[in-house]
Amino acid sequence: MDRLLSTQVAVVLLLGLLRVEGRCELNRTEEHCACYNLSEESVGSIIQCLPATVVEFWGGELQSFAGLPIRDPDAATIDMLGSLLVRKIVFGDLLVPEELLARVLRFFSYTQVRELAFERCAFQGRGDWRQMAGQELPILALRFHRVSSAPLAGREQDLSLLGSWLRALQELALTGCRLTHLPCAIGRLLGALRSLDLAQNSLGDESLGAAFCGEAFPRLQALSLRRNRLSSYHGACRSLQRLPQLQHLDLSQNELLPAPGSSCRWPPSLQTFNLSGAGLDEVPAPLPPRLEVLDMSHNHLRAVDLSLRFLKRLLLSHNALRAAPSAAGCPALRSLSLDGNLLSELPWQELQRLREVAAAGNPFHCSCAGAGGLQALAGRGQLGQGWPQDYVCQSPPGYQGRLVEAVPVSVVQCRPAAIIVPICLLLALLGAAGAGCLLRARPGLARSCRGA
Ligand SMILES: *[C@@H]1O[C@H](CO)[C@@H](O)[C@H](O)[C@H]1NC(C)=O
Ligand SMILES: *[C@@H]1O[C@H](CO)[C@@H](O)[C@H](O)[C@H]1NC(C)=O
Numbered sequence: 001m002d003r004l005l006s007t008q009v010a011v012v013l014l015l016g017l018l019r020v021e022g023r024c025e026l027n028r029t030e031e032h033c034a035c036y037n038l039s040e041e042s043v044g045s046i047i048q049c050l051p052a053t054v055v056e057f058w059g060g061e062l063q064s065f066a067g068l069p070i071r072d073p074d075a076a077t078i079d080m081l082g083s084l085l086v087r088k089i090v091f092g093d094l095l096v097p098e099e100l101l102a103r104v105l106r107f108f109s110y111t112q113v114r115e116l117a118f119e120r121c122a123f124q125g126r127g128d129w130r131q132m133a134g135q136e137l138p139i140l141a142l143r144f145h146r147v148s149s150a151p152l153a154g155r156e157q158d159l160s161l162l163g164s165w166l167r168a169l170q171e172l173a174l175t176g177c178r179l180t181h182l183p184c185a186i187g188r189l190l191g192a193l194r195s196l197d198l199a200q201n202s203l204g205d206e207s208l209g210a211a212f213c214g215e216a217f218p219r220l221q222a223l224s225l226r227r228n229r230l231s232s233y234h235g236a237c238r239s240l241q242r243l244p245q246l247q248h249l250d251l252s253q254n255e256l257l258p259a260p261g262s263s264c265r266w267p268p269s270l271q272t273f274n275l276s277g278a279g280l281d282e283v284p285a286p287l288p289p290r291l292e293v294l295d296m297s298h299n300h301l302r303a304v305d306l307s308l309r310f311l312k313r314l315l316l317s318h319n320a321l322r323a324a325p326s327a328a329g330c331p332a333l334r335s336l337s338l339d340g341n342l343l344s345e346l347p348w349q350e351l352q353r354l355r356e357v358a359a360a361g362n363p364f365h366c367s368c369a370g371a372g373g374l375q376a377l378a379g380r381g382q383l384g385q386g387w388p389q390d391y392v393c394q395s396p397p398g399y400q401g402r403l404v405e406a407v408p409v410s411v412v413q414c415r416p417a418a419i420i421v422p423i424c425l426l427l428a429l430l431g432a433a434g435a436g437c438l439l440r441a442r443p444g445l446a447r448s449c450r451g452a
Contacts, residue, residue, distance in 0.1 A: 102127025123149035141171035173197035187216025234259030348373030360386030363394030368414030371407035
């Protein structure tokens with residue numbers, strides 16, 4: 001009985017931390033199982049989820065389980081846990097007593113669960129994490145979205161008890177959690193972390209400096225700080241310059257002030273930089289020198305002049321550009337987005353060497369060269385989405401509101417000189433020949449000219 005109970009408790013806790021009364025729905029093709037409204041005693045429904053690799057639990061409450069006696073699993077339970085197929089578990093819309101979490105987390109060490117996600121959950125109280133000391137878990141990715149808990153500050157003790165596990169963690173997301181601080185100790189602990197997503201929090205310039213204190217996150221490759229309260233480009237550079245392996249950085253949707261004359265150097269490893277919607281009215285400097293992808297869309301840029309040798313993809317849509325940037329400083333450029341600017345013409349000859357150009361929603365001047373250049377780019381499949389319906393002429397008046405695609409650019413319309421000059425020449429030659437005939441053969445006019 002004891003063993004049965006302990007097995008049951010283990011399965012239930014793992015596959016939902018509790019007994020499920022609501023329904024579970026398995027999607028076999030996706031190997032995905034979702035359970036809703038967990039409540040009373042019923043393990044039955046959860047059995048359905050056994051073939052799934054992703055199991056989700058939405059709704060319900062866990063407080064009543066916080067007091068359950070949970071013992072160490074026996075050999076049979078350990079076998080059973082090891083044979084579960086589940087790799088990812090999602091908990092959503094739940095109140096989670098931290099006490100309970102602290103007691104069941106170690107059960108995961110017998111499973112092959114790689115990823116654990118909490119969405120819109122509230123962690124309550126404080127758990128006793130001593131049992132986790134020295135425990136290693138197979139979980140490599142941990143995600144919290146819109147989760148509330150006791151503040152992280154001042155919990156270094158708990159964190160260090162989880163140290164053996166956290167030191168191996170590879171991905172962490174703490175998004176939409178109203179985070180204002182991230183203790184430096186966390187970064188020091190997360191020595192293997194490769195990806196950190198802190199989007200949609202309230203981190204300011206100073207808390208960034210504190211979170212990325214020396215030696216924090218030594219292996220970090222991807223960092224998102226999208227939509228926080230950062231305001232200093234220079235400050236962000238100063239805080240992040242010590243991340244030796246950083247490749248992808250997202251600072252989009254912050255209101256950044258550029259820092260003219262800043263001497264800060266970004267990590268040279270940076271390849272992808274997202275400055276979309278960052279309130280920029282000029283290109284900030286310095287930029288990381290080895291960038292391959294730069295997104296500065298949705299800003300207020302009026303002019304862009306870049307020199308980035310390795311840049312492959314440049315996104316400048318939804319700015320206030322009146323002239324396309326010169327591609328000369330970016331010899332490796334392959335893709336350029338210029339949608340929604342104020343461009344009346346494109347340097348289409350220069351753009352021909354790119355693989356992809358997007359320039360929908362600009363007020364095009366449909367001269368023969370302009371319209372013809374765009375049509376030629378489109379003809380070679382170089383224009384991205386939006387062709388032809390979003391490429392509209394603004395001028396000359398005769399073409400206003402017409403699609404660029406519909407502007408006639410045949411030689412007759414566009415380069416009449418190209419046709420008229422040869423025709424005139426021909427006429428002139430014929431005329432000259434005729435006149436010659438007339439002069440030379442005036443007496444025998446009809447005969448001589450027939451012979452010519
Ligand atoms: C399983 O998921 C796929 C893709 O989301 C969906 O098309 C299909 O209808 C689902 N099957 C069931 C039984 O819900
Ligand atoms: C940059 O971030 C925005 C969100 O702020 C996103 O929509 C966009 O796709 C990102 N750009 C790139 C190149 O990933």
